[in-house]
Amino acid sequence: VSSNDDFDPVRSRAIRQLLVDTADGSARPRRRPSRLLTIVAGVATAIALMTGGAAFALNAPAFLRPHTVFSGTTGPTERDLSTPQVTPPPATAEQAKANASLACQIASVQLRSAGDDEQLMGALLYAQQAAALDPKWQSLATDLAALITDPTNSSTSSASADDSTSQGEDLSARCAPFTR
Amino acid sequence: VDDLDEDALWALARSGNGAAFGSVYDLHRDRVYRQARHLISSPHDAEDVTALVFLEAWRRRESVRVVDGSVIAWLLVTTNNVIRNLTRTQRRYAAAIAALPRPEPSVSHEFDQADERIDMHYQSTDVSQGWAKLSKRDQDIITLCILEDLSTADAARALGIPAGTVKSRLSRAKRKLSSLVTQTSGSRTLEGGVL
Numbered sequence: 001v002s003s004n005d006d007f008d009p010v011r012s013r014a015i016r017q018l019l020v021d022t023a024d025g026s027a028r029p030r031r032r033p034s035r036l037l038t039i040v041a042g043v044a045t046a047i048a049l050m051t052g053g054a055a056f057a058l059n060a061p062a063f064l065r066p067h068t069v070f071s072g073t074t075g076p077t078e079r080d081l082s083t084p085q086v087t088p089p090p091a092t093a094e095q096a097k098a099n100a101s102l103a104c105q106i107a108s109v110q111l112r113s114a115g116d117d118e119q120l121m122g123a124l125l126y127a128q129q130a131a132a133l134d135p136k137w138q139s140l141a142t143d144l145a146a147l148i149t150d151p152t153n154s155s156t157s158s159a160s161a162d163d164s165t166s167q168g169e170d171l172s173a174r175c176a177p178f179t180r
Numbered sequence: 181v182d183d184l185d186e187d188a189l190w191a192l193a194r195s196g197n198g199a200a201f202g203s204v205y206d207l208h209r210d211r212v213y214r215q216a217r218h219l220i221s222s223p224h225d226a227e228d229v230t231a232l233v234f235l236e237a238w239r240r241r242e243s244v245r246v247v248d249g250s251v252i253a254w255l256l257v258t259t260n261n262v263i264r265n266l267t268r269t270q271r272r273y274a275a276a277i278a279a280l281p282r283p284e285p286s287v288s289h290e291f292d293q294a295d296e297r298i299d300m301h302y303q304s305t306d307v308s309q310g311w312a313k314l315s316k317r318d319q320d321i322i323t324l325c326i327l328e329d330l331s332t333a334d335a336a337r338a339l340g341i342p343a344g345t346v347k348s349r350l351s352r353a354k355r356k357l358s359s360l361v362t363q364t365s366g367s368r369t370l371e372g373g374v375l
Contacts, residue, residue: 019198024198121272
């Protein structure tokens with residue numbers, strides 16, 4: 001490997017930090033899971049009431065239809081949430097909040113239903129975009145990353161009873177701004 | 181964490197210690213990256229592969245095989261697997277990879293290296309094409325025994341097969357790769373008269 005092939009130090013540091021955060025994020029104490037659905041359902045209902053989206057509360061899959069997502073460069077655009085895409089980060093705090101809200105909605109739907117890693121990754125992407133603009137969404141992104149990266153944390157896997165409750169509590173806390 | 185040997189470091193990392201996992205990354209980043217560069221032309225793609233390999237190590241931490249107190253053999257075999265299934269693995273970690281900083285363009289440096297790269301191009305192309313035609317089993321054997329110079333015993337433990345099987349597979353894999361490289365360079369000579 002020639003010197004030209006040296007690992008970019010900036011990217012290496014970023015990768016290292018990602019790994020450290022991933023491992024640390026999966027190590028938090030966990031408790032029983034039965035409260036997870038209750039908590040997440042509560043968050044989802046609150047979001048539905050906030051946004052006037054009664055259809056969401058009654059019919060979660062409706063949220064998998066195209067929604068408006070802020071892309072930052074072209075203003076609000078219509079995207080198909082069933083196929084998570086890499087998008088530029090939002091440009092304003094309001095757009096960041098909209099993306100964070102969307103991340104909460106997707107995560108809520110996926111955790112209530114069978115669960116889909118790709119949908120959760122889409123939620124993570126939106127949360128990370130929000131965090132890139134406004135650090136207050138970082139913890140939401142971290143929690144979602146922990147959900148995806150650690151298979152024992154996924155509602156789709158055979159997680160122990162203790163795993164999911166703290167995630168539900170975490171998500172509930174992170175999504176609290178949308179319920180006020 | 182700094183004073184621990186790798187075995188203890190990995191045990192700590194598995195339990196959810198981020199600093200320990202970071203130290204495992206520090207220990208093996210270069211070898212994983214080098215293995216990726218053997219198989220992928222773009223250094224930046226190889227950096228992404230390195231990240232994916234360690235994310236896989238975390239996701240599958242309960243089944244990572246430790247050989248002679250090290251996880252390097254598992255990481256190298258996983259590097260081959262990740263490259264083979266690059267699209268699928270990238271999708272799994274799309275959000276994480278998207279969050280990493282984009283590489284800086286280094287045009288002048290690229291020019292400096294251009295002559296050397298052109299000289300090496302045809303030879304590496306032949307080997308790469310031959311490599312791509314090898315089975316996963318043959319790729320893993322060559323990675324561990326030849327590229328990484330692991331002992332037969334360590335390779336056997338990493339792959340979970342008897343040492344005698346490693347020897348026979350290695351011999352077959354070398355013959356097959358040699359034959360594939362010869363075929364590739366031969367057909368290129370006939371088609372384009374490059375050599």
